[in-house]
Amino acid sequence: MQDDSMRDWPEVRAWRKAKRAELIERRLALPATDGAEAAAVVANLRAAEVPELATGLIGFYWPFKREIDLRPFVRDCLKTGARAALPVVVEKGRPVEFWAWQPRMKMKPGIWNIPVPAERAPVQPDVLLVALVGFDEAGYRLGYGGGYYDRTLAALSPRPLTLGLGFELGRLPTIHPQPHDIPLDAIVTERGIAWHRSRGRPLSDTAEGYASPPCFLHELDCT
Template sequence: MTADDARRYASPPCMAADIAPGYFDPQQPSDVARWRRAERARLRPARQAMRVQDRRAAAAALTGHLRDLLAARFGDMRGRVVSAYWPIKGEPDLRPLMEELSAAGATVALPLVEVKHAPLVFRHWTPQTRMVRGDWNIPVPPDDAVAVTPEITLAPLMGWDMAGYRLGYGGGYFDRTLAALSPRPVTIGVGFQAAKLDTIHPQPHDIALDVIVTEAGLQVDRDAP
């Protein structure tokens, strides 16, 4: 740069990305995507490293908090359509709650990918459902199970923040599905307290959840006064 060039600029060009390899700009989608991949790579093995008894105790406590929340918000669950999830990779196991809800007269559904990069489809599940292997080898109801639209959605969290944002597995299916559903279901994030983040650096496509529950209790309630 010549002396004349220097006089034309208030400051020299920013070379921070070259000077500091770890430089992170939360306004840049590529930086946020890279940061999220790193957080998933950190959080997933930490979750899977939990002792079996600790994971079971946390899941039992979480189930109790969810049971109380659903009773307080919705009362009688008969006729309600609730989507849950089949636990994988150390996620909290909500299958006992799913059985309770089904026995109480709720329609329990599980999400599945039927078309790549499209919104999820929810199919009816009962404890007697013959499960098949779906995308990512996750057990799902068969094609002949009735498709339903949930009014309450329980979503697993890889990570979460106090603004109600969810860090998922990176496929974008959950946000894509919420954007397509009308009316939008009540969204309840379900995860471990240890997965709390200061922020997920939300981007325009991210949709905040209504509620987040962990084994420590209700953490986020965006409807609260």
């Protein structure tokens, strides 16, 4: 059951700051030599068979603080005809831009020294793969607290399909969502994939083939 007792934004913000630090510490403590959990997340993403990942434009992220490294997966997607882009903070407090990315292209340090393409080539993603610090049962994401994801998703039109990727250690009953928080369409972890929406719409409003009911891939009774 969700705890909705926190309704004051300063209180929620303080709670998120503490929870964010706790979850990042737990993620950093994962054994560096054991990539089984990360590999399982990527395997579940592949198993979802999202059409946009095969032929669309994929907005993804450069791994930071032991986030799941999607670069090998995205390289495979490029071989099937997809294109890729990385988020770039061009102005503090504004939506990010997505700049076209290819393997072995020239990069430069961006915010927090995360590599970004050296040349500005803005594009519009069809699907976003978003890193999770934490997430809740309703599909809301706990990130790094900068608000860039929510501002960006609110500004993108048409809205891309948005999938969050993280570890089960980040699962929370609720992040105490606020009016500015935008939920993800699906959450992918080492346990499986859970669909919540499709481009922000309830699953009952769409007939897209990959918009299955919220469930985990290994559960046989989720049809």
